[in-house]
Amino acid sequence: DARIGPELRRWMGSLPCQLTFVMGERHVRVVHGGVREINAFFFASTPREAMEVEFSAADADTIIGGHCGLPFTRCFGAYVWHNSGALGLPANDGTPRVWYSLLVPEDRGVRFEHHALDYDHRSAHAKMVRAGLPGGYAEALMNGLWPNLDILPPPERRATGTPLRPAAVTADILAATA
Numbered sequence: 001d002a003r004i005g006p007e008l009r010r011w012m013g014s015l016p017c018q019l020t021f022v023m024g025e026r027h028v029r030v031v032h033g034g035v036r037e038i039n040a041f042f043f044a045s046t047p048r049e050a051m052e053v054e055f056s057a058a059d060a061d062t063i064i065g066g067h068c069g070l071p072f073t074r075c076f077g078a079y080v081w082h083n084s085g086a087l088g089l090p091a092n093d094g095t096p097r098v099w100y101s102l103l104v105p106e107d108r109g110v111r112f113e114h115h116a117l118d119y120d121h122r123s124a125h126a127k128m129v130r131a132g133l134p135g136g137y138a139e140a141l142m143n144g145l146w147p148n149l150d151i152l153p154p155p156e157r158r159a160t161g162t163p164l165r166p167a168a169v170t171a172d173i174l175a176a177t178a
Contacts, residue, residue, distance in 0.1 A: 003131075020060065024105050026080070026171060029060035033067035042081060044072035045155040055079050062110075062171065069146075070156060071099040073112040073169040080171045082112050089137065090144040092152075094161035096121040097144070109172040116166055 017038055019030040034040030035058045042051060042065050051074070054063060062080040070092065071085030085091050085099025097116040104111040121141045128138035136147025149157050 023062075023103060023110050026062045026110050027060040028062040028064060029058045030064045031066075033065060035063065039067065041068045041151055042083070043068050043070060043153055043156050044074055045153045048076055051076075051079070051081050054081075068151070071101065071114045071164065073114070073167075075169060075171055080110075080112070080169075085114065087117070089146070090121075090140055091164055092140075092146045092149075092156075092160055093144055093164045095144040095163050096141060099164070106170060109170050111168055111170045113168040114164075114166055116164070 017032070018035070021028050021030075029035060032038050034042060035054045042054070051063075055061070061078050062082065064082045064084070066083060066086070068083060069086040069089055070083065072081075072083050074081045082101065082103075084101035087098045087100055089098065090096055091099055095116075097118055100115055100117055102113045102115065104113060125138050125141040128141065129135070134147070140146055145161060149160065152160075
């Protein structure tokens with residue numbers, strides 16, 4: 001894109017593909033899509049076995065991934081897969097809200113909180129239209145529905161247009177050591 005200059009491109013190219021940190025007893029790996037493939041899609045409905053393959057490559061018991069754009073937290077055994085949703089595009093739930101999350105350390109583990117954010121989506125829509133960006137994505141800012149559902153597995157596809165609600169999940173440290 002011509003609006004992104006060489007200095008910004010160099011800076012973006014210097015950023016790490018993955019981050020790791022420890023919160024409480026949880027060893028966390030942050031990725032864009034997957035641990036093994038940066039552009040992989042993982043959803044709440046992704047088979048557990050596929051996520052377990054990622055955990056085996058992660059050297060972590062918690063993965064924070066993005067890319068799919070839908071907020072969810074899924075716990076199984078000692079593992080937690082968390083996706084905050086996206087600040088740049090509504091969650092295909094029929095509302096213009098976008099999503100973010102907070103990780104809150106607790107005595108017994110980490111609480112993963114999903115929060116909706118209301119923002120000036122009309123202004124963002126107008127800027128996208130003026131910039132000549134794809135119309136379907138500009139409209140998604142207004143109606144909360146994605147212009148293309150090709151990446152969505154059937155359960156997420158069926159949920160199209162169903163408003164999401166803020167939620168919280170606590171990953172207990174006892175599960176992390178199980």
